[in-house]
Amino acid sequence: MKKLLILLLVVAMFSGCAGNVSEVNQPNDPDTDQLEESDTDLVEETFKFKVEEPVTLSMFVDEFWWPYSDWSGDMPKWFTEMTNIDFDVTVAADTTELSMLVASGTLQDIVVTTQFNMLANSDLCYAWDDLIEEYNIDYAIHPAYKFVNSASDDKVYTIRVGWSADYEYEKYPTVNPEGTALVLRKDILEAVLNETGLEAITTVEELEKCFDACKELYPDVVPFTIHDSNQATRYLEAVYGAGHAGLVDIDDEAMVYIYDEKYKTVLLKMNEWVSKGYIEPENFSWNGLSIAMEKAAASQVFAMASL
Template sequence: MNKSFKKLLMVMSLLMMFGVLAACSDSETGSDSDSANKGSDSNSEEATGAAMEDYDVGVQFKAKEPVQFSMLFSDHPNYPLKDDWLLLEEIEKRTNVTFDITSVPMSDYEEKRSLLISTGDAPYIIPKTYPGQEGPFVSSGAILPVSDYIDLMPNFKKTIEDYNMEPYLEGLRQEDGKYYLLPGMHENVWPDYTLAMRTDILEELGLDAPTTWEEVEVVLEKMKEAYPDSTPFSDRFEFNSTLNIAATAFGTRAGWGLGNGLKFDFDKDEFYFAPATDGYKQMVTYFNGLVEKGLLDPESMTQEDDQAVQKLLKEQSFVINTNSQTVIDYQKGLDEKLGEGEAKMKKILMPGGPAGQVMAGSKLENGIMISAKAKDDPNFEAMMQFIDWLWYSPEGKEFAKWGVEGVTYTKDENGKRQLADDVNYVGLNPDGTKALNVDYGFSGGVFSYGGSTELLQSMMSEEELEFQKGMMETKETLLPDPPIKFNAMELEQSTLLSTPLVDYVKQNTLKFILGQRDLSEWDDYVAELEQKGMQKFVDLANKVYQDKK
């Protein structure tokens, strides 16, 4: 073999070796380990499956071919799922997407969701998940660390920047620094639940709307004097909403806001167990006094919502917890029962208390978990683009809330929206014969949440806008507590400690308020919490917080 031929063989071998190395390099660059960055350039030509190559902010998402995504659905009894909803038809028309829906009654949703995730049978898209509810599913790997994939979601990223959401998203991050929930995001903190009162009764008695819990008690006493057969305050939501808003004013946590019982002291930079504090004692003492005086219906803690509403409509009570939608229902019921204009229900500003004129709040709302198995679907990228458009783009949020322009609503030259003549929603168009949510599927809790303050307020009545303005002008918004980034073992340990504590708190809160346990036994109650591991739970939380903050 001559030298020239040997040199040629050597050159060819080197070229082949470099080619193999280059191919390996290309393969590694496009491997699954880098899937989180696919589509990070919204104009990338690497989009896979039915995903769009040019998807970006301001671009209407439409899959390159028809696709179907499985989804869990919380079915509300007041506007149950219908296959022929215009919402679903229009989603398919605009995006080329249909759903394989697993529908679950709202009352069973959390339990069913847990079961499906734990058995590996959960649909890809798991909406109606509130911040914190994703925690138990993180360690198993059953749900996706969605923060790894937000480069596929340009509208989501823009919302984070525009609404200054990073401080709120920080509370979602788990020990690994990732978050596993795509939350609904509001431009501003906004309050909703408070007390509704018969303001015509207030006028009759020459009373102003109360601004503190002390003034609430005075109003209830005057109502009782004028109507001795009544129990002025009969509540719904098993009293959990009222306890939640009252707890803020008393500087503690209770009701819907109880959580694991921990509250953060910003001055001391540490957590403590709120239901064992003087603020909690003040709160239960206050409500126990209302029960003792016959001002608060003791059935408020156990009765069905409809029972509380019926007492209001029968004028057995005049005060009840409410939100922006239910107060309209109360008014409608009173108009039908007593005659239009005979009674007037109105939201009052959340009462202040020992902690001042304060309100708790967050810009986060319920959001979406993604099943971990979805990432292996060839249309995963298309699914993330679709979620980004429907739930996070201004166009998608307006569509999910208002419906189809020219069909369910119109828009004037100034951009103001108005429901179509035959469509009603939360009393905005009482003459409408069709309901935006019931008959068309829009403005439902699964698809419609979050967004700009303008969009949020676009469906508010003048009274609700007045309420929002009053809250913003008179209340100080408290900062959210910092996150405690438990790992899987720590989370299991904290759950084992907190569950019996929280159960015991709920039981004894009820007993103290109803007078089934005398308030003189408060110190005994705190000692019993200690015996159940309260300090051990607080110490664990503070150690994890300090180690990982």
């Protein structure tokens, strides 16, 4: 049986089933409409339809390091409320499990994976183009996404993460394009904001003030922790808009990312944070999530950069 290659197609698939859905907000045309609503309002507009009866689909996550084992948390809960769709999640035990599922014909309903070439074919997965046509779905794949995500048969089986058109960033001004987020302990955050007189953290300088306040109020707590040494600079790269790998645009020329002045700023800032005691030096020897998660669970960390 064919499967859906990524999560987002679920909404589009059910939106075409007459009699099984109820209409909610219609999305705006990103090329013409004035986008003045909040990010939350805009996100809600992406859900055009909601399944009337609750549906549970199976999902296979082809990343054995994925730290979650079920469909729970604020964002999954919000998604289910918006769509009436829940998921039974299975996380890969190793890097070979997906191949075994393909060979045995036992793929789950939804497959979350980076193995684009393996699954982007009509024998295994549904093509968005075919579903849109068959169910008369009011959804147009933007030409830029069509170009980036087309498989060898010129059909779209998924919209991959890692690249978005400029108009998407204009719609969501607070989005972090690099994917790395800063997770903060709520009780310490409230205490340091009160200590510094800040209403919220909006700049690197304000974040550093909170780190200093954390050191003063909670001397046994590490202000900043990196979840994985292999991703040591990802958070600051996102903050300063620096590249992480490959080529970047410098004065309209393609240059290796290490020549970007913003990347130099990232390295200098990271060195400064270590010197000030915001980061434990041994943090750079950690490999994987386990140590950082253990420290966070033991209330030994204020802020953790995590993908």
